[in-house]
Amino acid sequence: MKTIEVCLTPDLIHQHDLKGKIVVVVDVFRATSCIVTGLANEVEAIKPVGEVDEVKALGKEGYLMAGERGGIKIPEFDMGNSPFEYQADQVKGKKIAISTTNGSQAIIKSEGADEIIIGAFLNLESVAEYVLQSKSNVLIHCAGWKGTPNLEDTLFAGALIDECAEEMKTVGDSALVAHQVYIANHENLFGIAKQSSHAERLSGFGIEEDLEFCMTESEYQVVPRLVAGELIV
Ligand code: MLT
Numbered sequence: 001m002k003t004i005e006v007c008l009t010p011d012l013i014h015q016h017d018l019k020g021k022i023v024v025v026v027d028v029f030r031a032t033s034c035i036v037t038g039l040a041n042e043v044e045a046i047k048p049v050g051e052v053d054e055v056k057a058l059g060k061e062g063y064l065m066a067g068e069r070g071g072i073k074i075p076e077f078d079m080g081n082s083p084f085e086y087q088a089d090q091v092k093g094k095k096i097a098i099s100t101t102n103g104s105q106a107i108i109k110s111e112g113a114d115e116i117i118i119g120a121f122l123n124l125e126s127v128a129e130y131v132l133q134s135k136s137n138v139l140i141h142c143a144g145w146k147g148t149p150n151l152e153d154t155l156f157a158g159a160l161i162d163e164c165a166e167e168m169k170t171v172g173d174s175a176l177v178a179h180q181v182y183i184a185n186h187e188n189l190f191g192i193a194k195q196s197s198h199a200e201r202l203s204g205f206g207i208e209e210d211l212e213f214c215m216t217e218s219e220y221q222v223v224p225r226l227v228a229g230e231l232i233v
Contacts, residue, residue: 003137004164006157006174009144010102010109022136023113024127024160026120027143028152029198030081031103033120033214034066035231038086038096040123040220045230047097048104058097067099071202082210083122095230106143107226113139118224118231121156121189125218128163138168140178151181151196152215155189158182159217190215 007013026032035046047063049055052074059065059078066079073080081100085091098104110116114136119127131138140160142153157178161170170176185192190212193199199211224231 001169002135002167003171004131004140004161004168004175005138005171006140006142006154006161006178008142008149008154008157008174008178009147010106010141011144011147013109013141016139018110018113018139020136021113021139022115022117022131022134023110024117024119024131024138024140025103025107025110025143026118026140026153026156027100027103027106028120028156028193028214029150029196029202030083030210030214031098031100031143032118033083033122034081034086035098035103035118035224036120036122036220036222037083038091039224039231039233040222041087042092043086043096044093045095045232046224047095047230048107048226049097049099050105050108052099055097055099063095063097064091066096067104069101071101071198071205082207083213084210102143102145106141107231110141116226119156119160121159121215121217122219123222124156124159124163126221126223128160130223131160132164132167138164145198150198152193152198154178155182155185155193159186162186
């Protein structure tokens with residue numbers, strides 16, 4: 001039986017062997033929700049990078065510059081980190097370079113995996129189908145917040161485990177925790193996610209619509225994959 005495990009924060013990723021695995025990176029609020037939204041809305045490719053200066057250098061090569069620090073758009077960038085910006089006509093057919101506080105860092109730290117794909121509630125069902133049809137074991141890499149686990153990514157990990165439970169065996173207590181938290185709250189996911197620390201942080205910027213949208217299940221049928229440093233579908 002294939003296995004499914006969870007890393008609750010990038011600071012613990014060194015404890016997992018990535019070789020031979022599909023890593024599903026998730027940052028529900030909001031980086032991976034933005035990536036899924038963009039690629040479902042005809043963005044050509046999204047390049048995750050660690051540093052703001054790397055985005056600026058890519059901007060000179062024609063990429064749209066996107067990202068935030070602490071949830072706030074970087075002033076000279078074209079876009080921040082709201083999924084609604086990734087639906088706009090101006091992004092269709094374009095390449096975007098993105099750097100965020102946690103999400104893009106988690107993608108970069110997944111290097112070494114056989115395959116890196118992007119998950120969010122917005123593409124939950126498609127990610128589940130993708131990992132179920134693959135032969136590889138699965139690691140869900142939660143972006144968390146600055147090295148600490150967070151509720152919304154843990155809920156996503158539990159939801160994906162739930163979708164795969166009949167065909168995959170969970171490994172480790174982080175996977176058990178995620179699954180149990182999901183089972184206990186699956187009828188009120190937005191209600192519980194609203195209590196998370198990052199929801200509170202973001203609600204200070206008046207972007208409750210972002211939070212509600214990011215908790216929408218299976219709105220899109222895309223599975224972004226990292227190929228030669230760029231996310232594409
Ligand atoms: C991150 O990468 O830390 C988040 O996406 C932050 C945010 O909500 O903008």
